[in-house]
Amino acid sequence: MTIGALGQATGVGAETIRYYERIELLPQPARTAGGYRVYRPENVRRLNFIRRSRELGLSIEAVRELLSLASDRLRPCARVDRLVRDHIHDLDHKIEGLQKLRGALQRLADSCRGGGRVSECRILEALQEAEETLAGPDVECAEEDCPGRRAGDKQPRPRRERRA
Incomplete structure (x- = not known):
């Protein structure tokens, strides 16, 4: 099949x-004499995987590792698990960070109902201040096996939330 058909x-x-x-x-797919890519049914399965x-939010490197693990059908699935x-743990951290951001935005919205002048707008004023004012403290992970913790650490490391 062509790249359009695969897509x-x-x-x-x-x-x-x-x-x-x-x-x-x-x-890399096989190519015709004219240089067009030719895909096989196994490419459909792999691309769907x-x-x-990716729709589940797994990184490219995690997908690469899962593809590698999937190719050895006799291997134990502990690494996949x-x-x-x-990834679930990372999502929990992201959700917690997003909830904090939502709370900060809600407090800003509550502080200004849109009745005054722009020169007196608390939202614009807060946005011009340091970002830490809005974001709050780093999210800390208390789980013993937190991926954000380095080997040998007794205390959890603060987890910086990624921003889009």
Whole structure:
């Protein structure tokens, strides 16, 4: 099948397919004499696996590792389980951080009901202040096996929330 047919079968755009080939998540396809890519049914399965993994928020490196693990069907699935549990843990941290950000925005919205002048707007004033005022303290992880903790640490490391 062509790249367009592969994209249609998987819901993945042609540019994304080419990108996955460049970073070697997808193998380089065979080519016709005219240079067109030719894909096989196993490419559909692999690309669907990648797409589903990315939709779940897994990183490219986690997807790469899962693909590697999936290729050895006799291997124990403990590493797969650990990857997924670590991702769930990271999601919990992100959710906590987003809830804090939502609370900060809600407090800003509550401080100004839009009746005054822009020169007196508490929201604009707060946005011009240091970002720590809005974000609050770092999120700390109390779990013993937190991926954000370095080996040998007795105390949890503060986790900096990533910002988009």
